[in-house]
Amino acid sequence: MHDLVRSRVYAARPESLAALEPVVDALVVEAHARLAADAVPASARQVELAADMRYQGQAFEITVPARATSLDEIVLASLVADFHDTHRRRFSYADPGSPVEFVSLRVSAVGRLPAPNAVSFELRGDGRPSRSRKIWLAGGWREVAVWDRDQLPLGGTVAGPAVIEEAYTTVLLLEGWNCRRDESGHLIAQRA
Secondary structure, X not given: OEEEEEEEEEEOOHHHHHHHHHHHHHHHHHHHHHHHHOOOOHXXXXXXXXXXXXXXXXXXXXXXXXXXXXXXXXXXXXXHHHHHHHHHXXXXXXXXXXXXXXXXXXXEEEEOOOOOOOOOOOOOOOOOOOEEEEEEEOOEEEEEEEEEHHHOOEOOEEEOOEEEEOOOOEEEEOOOEEEEEOOOOOEEEEEO
């Protein structure tokens, strides 16, 4: 995902379109270029336009999504109408007679990639703890089972106290807790 922004203050009127259209076009081209550089196929790209808008002289803006990725009189009119509607919903009032201005134009570029194929879990070892270790628990040293995560069988349950280790983390399973490995390989810990 890429978020691209160009800040330009322009009146939200048809007379500003000549200056705004090239900015929007350049943002859309850049969005597609970034997704292409990420190797996202054209069919999996989603590009969306939005504008930060405010009443002239107002100190804050509201981001309003556009209904297209180009800017013409129809899209401009819908942005202004949507700005008034959004302002009314957020602040309980709108002033359609007041001039509206653009502060920033935004384009979001999203690559929709297919979900990766699930890798099935492969049990390594014999489904028993690999060793034991003394740990400090409840005010004293206790000998507890130490499991390598890959040795936990699918559906198998480990009762605490126990330690489950893997390359990047260690799980301490306290007394009164059970841990099982679900079908996807995730560890699910629950109070016994």
